[in-house]
Amino acid sequence: MSNEQHYDAKDIQVLGGLEAIRKRPGMYIGTTDVKGLHHLVWEIVDNSIDEALAGYCQNIEVIINKDNSITVKDDGRGIPVENHPKTGISTVETVYTILHAGGKFGGGGYKVSGGLHGVGAAVVNALSKWVEVTVYKDEKVHFIRFENGGKTKKPLSIIGECEEKRTGTSVTFKPDPEIFVTDVYDYDTLMVRIRELAFLNKGLSLTIRDDRDEEDTTGETFLYEGGIKEYVNFINQNKTPVHNDVIHFEGMEDNVFLEIAMQYNTTYNENTYSFVNNINTHDGGTHEEGVKRALTRVINSYARKANILKEKDESLIGDDVKEGLTMIISCKHPNPQFEGQTKGRLGNSEVRRLSDSIFAKGFERFLLENPEEAKAIIGKAILACRARNAAKKAREITRKSDLSLGNTFGKLNDCKSKDPKECEIFLVEGDSAGGSAKMGRDSNTQAILPLRGKILNVEKARLDKALSNEEIRTIITAFGTGIGEEFDINKLRYDKIIIMTDADVDGSHIRVLLLTLFYRFFRPLVEKGHIYAAQPPLYKIKHGKTEKYVLNDEEFDEYMKTLNPNIKPIISRMKGLGEMNPDDLYETTMDINKRVLKKITVPDCVAADAIFEKLMGDEVEPRRKFIEENAIYTKNIDA
Numbered sequence: 121m122s123n124e125q126h127y128d129a130k131d132i133q134v135l136g137g138l139e140a141i142r143k144r145p146g147m148y149i150g151t152t153d154v155k156g157l158h159h160l161v162w163e164i165v166d167n168s169i170d171e172a173l174a175g176y177c178q179n180i181e182v183i184i185n186k187d188n189s190i191t192v193k194d195d196g197r198g199i200p201v202e203n204h205p206k207t208g209i210s211t212v213e214t215v216y217t218i219l220h221a222g223g224k225f226g227g228g229g230y231k232v233s234g235g236l237h238g239v240g241a242a243v244v245n246a247l248s249k250w251v252e253v254t255v256y257k258d259e260k261v262h263f264i265r266f267e268n269g270g271k272t273k274k275p276l277s278i279i280g281e282c283e284e285k286r287t288g289t290s291v292t293f294k295p296d297p298e299i300f301v302t303d304v305y306d307y308d309t310l311m312v313r314i315r316e317l318a319f320l321n322k323g324l325s326l327t328i329r330d331d332r333d334e335e336d337t338t339g340e341t342f343l344y345e346g347g348i349k350e351y352v353n354f355i356n357q358n359k360t361p362v363h364n365d366v367i368h369f370e371g372m373e374d375n376v377f378l379e380i381a382m383q384y385n386t387t388y389n390e391n392t393y394s395f396v397n398n399i400n401t402h403d404g405g406t407h408e409e410g411v412k413r414a415l416t417r418v419i420n421s422y423a424r425k426a427n428i429l430k431e432k433d434e435s436l437i438g439d440d441v442k443e444g445l446t447m448i449i450s451c452k453h454p455n456p457q458f459e460g461q462t463k464g465r466l467g468n469s470e471v472r473r474l475s476d477s478i479f480a481k482g483f484e485r486f487l488l489e490n491p492e493e494a495k496a497i498i499g500k501a502i503l504a505c506r507a508r509n510a511a512k513k514a515r516e517i518t519r520k521s522d523l524s525l526g527n528t529f530g531k532l533n534d535c536k537s538k539d540p541k542e543c544e545i546f547l548v549e550g551d552s553a554g555g556s557a558k559m560g561r562d563s564n565t566q567a568i569l570p571l572r573g574k575i576l577n578v579e580k581a582r583l584d585k586a587l588s589n590e591e592i593r594t595i596i597t598a599f600g601t602g603i604g605e606e607f608d609i610n611k612l613r614y615d616k617i618i619i620m621t622d623a624d625v626d627g628s629h630i631r632v633l634l635l636t637l638f639y640r641f642f643r644p645l646v647e648k649g650h651i652y653a654a655q656p657p658l659y660k661i662k663h664g665k666t667e668k669y670v671l672n673d674e675e676f677d678e679y680m681k682t683l684n685p686n687i688k689p690i691i692s693r694m695k696g697l698g699e700m701n702p703d704d705l706y707e708t709t710m711d712i713n714k715r716v717l718k719k720i721t722v723p724d725c726v727a728a729d730a731i732f733e734k735l736m737g738d739e740v741e742p743r744r745k746f747i748e749e750n751a752i753y754t755k756n757i758d759a
């Protein structure tokens with residue numbers, strides 16, 4: 121997408137045709153799958169958000185219509201309707217049909233648009249079956265419709281009158297099914313981002329309504345007067361805070377505005393989310409670096425002065441002061457430079473100093489004025505530091521035991537190949553299933569690790585404790601990556617890590633414990649798509665001479681329809697992996713040509729964190745129910 125951002129007015133002619141966008145949609149919206157489909161909504165919503173950031177818009181509404189078209193409405197000034205001096209056609213039509221450079225039309229201020237700089241409207245138009253734009257302005261209702269990839273049906277015209285105080289823009293578009301792989305919108309995907317936009321823009325009201333759902337008559341409205349402070353409260357809602365109130369700082373310099381909200385909780389996980397102009401900077405950048413540098417420095421300096429850290433004590437490091445920290449950093453920048461492959465990192469170097477100084481000033485003052493809270497926060501960081509040192513020792517022991525006792529490699533039935541790209545490891549529940557898997561496997565590329573004991577719930581344990589769990593130590597050694605500070609994904613010995621558990625509640629429980637372990641301590645393995653769940657069959661159907669395994673009830677019904685009714689089938693429901701003979705287990709669940717694997721993905725970190733909390737927290741009933749009802753984070757792939 122990089123070059124597209126730098127065109128300016130003289131290029132209008134060249135880029136004028138929306139045909140270019142239709143030819144290479146990926147260049148403009150990344151993908152034409154479900155992600156690209158949703159991207160269209162954000163392109164339009166961004167224009168409303170820009171209008172809100174400029175101070176003219178208080179309400180934004182998103183409606184999923186019955187036909188999966190989308191309506192976005194705002195109460196801003198309305199897109200200008202007069203003829204545009206360069207194009208000679210109305211500005212509305214210009215904005216929707218000419219792929220112009222950003223900032224050309226609107227002036228100054230913070231623009232939401234991360235990569236596209238306001239070319240979004242034309243992109244949406246190019247990729248839609250039809251688009252209708254209604255502008256309420258100057259006591260009149262102006263209307264224009266485009267069809268088949270942005271062709272103007274009829275120029276902008278006045279179709280009615282409205283009250284003087286009524287201003288705003290309403291846009292409805294229907295994505296072109298010839299462009300997109302799917303045309304069905306997902307309510308939750310839209311809702312989560314809309315809620316996030318509400319947290320990030322305090323005082324702005326955002327509503328989402330699903331008109332495909334008969335029961336949804338009012339929609340959900342998100343409006344947070346407390347902004348990102350409320351976001352921290354939301355993330356921490358099921359956690360125990362270390363101090364009562366969310367801490368909040370803000371400051372501005374050279375038109376760069378920075379806001380930080382934070383609160384420590386008693387978990388061991390860090391949850392930092394940073395944003396620049398409402399865009400999630402997944403890979404951090406200078407705004408995050410400045411804040412974190414200051415956080416470590418200010419805590420150490422206060423702890424020394426207050427004599428909580430004694431002279432002989434070692435200083436706390438970043439990992440210590442981030443344990444249990446929930447933090448939102450929101451930066452508004454007139455000229456952000458996004459770096460990295462996914463443009464998820466803020467590059468502007470001046471922001472590092474700015475965010476350091478805004479955070480340091482505010483946090484120093486907070487600690488001085490709140491000695492009780494300061495003590496609780498620092499006390500937690502000191503415990504984290506001790507645990508870190510204990511974990512280091514435990515790791516050393518683990519390493520030694522690998523070499524001398526061959527503990528892990530005694531349990532592990534490794535594969536012959538040493539080329540990680542073709543190797544996979546099955547983590548198998550129980551010894552009997554482990555035995556079948558071992559006998560049935562392709563020993564060239566498939567390793568088997570039977571899990572005997574219970575895996576520790578790491579949601580409630582620090583690294584040092586996790587390392588004292590035998591099963592976890594075995595897993596770490598088998599993977600080869602190390603853990604914590606030493607983790608190195610390049611040392612991973614298997615491309616696929618496949619969890620193979622029974623299709624019952626115990627099996628689900630073990631699966632969730634493993635996923636928690638991977639999510640908390642081996643997150644890159646999840647993010648890079650190395651974790652899978654095997655799908656053992658649910659039924660075996662014997663019909664005359666043929667035997668067939670089916671995965672689920674739908675497949676069962678489908679298959680039963682195809683059978684000759686004169687021969688009675690013998691149906692057995694599979695109880696556990698252990699009951700299958702090695703050949704059947706291989707054929708149904710392990711054979712790369714026949715099996716169905718589920719890839720484990722983490723679509724949204726805020727949601728994932730909340731779900732692990734729910735799954736691994738103290739309340740038992742909701743957890744059991746959730747596990748039974750959901751295959752979490754899984755999506756079907758054909759291996």
Ligand code: 1YM
Nearest residue numbers: 167168171192196197198199200225226227289291
């Ligand atoms: C549902 C989508 O597009 N709202 C919207 C867009 C614009 C304005 C107001 C606007 C901007 C400016 C001046 C300005 C846009 N205007 C333009 C352009 N909602 C939606 N609301 N007056 C109105 O930036 O100066 C592009 S978007 F270029 F015509 F000014």
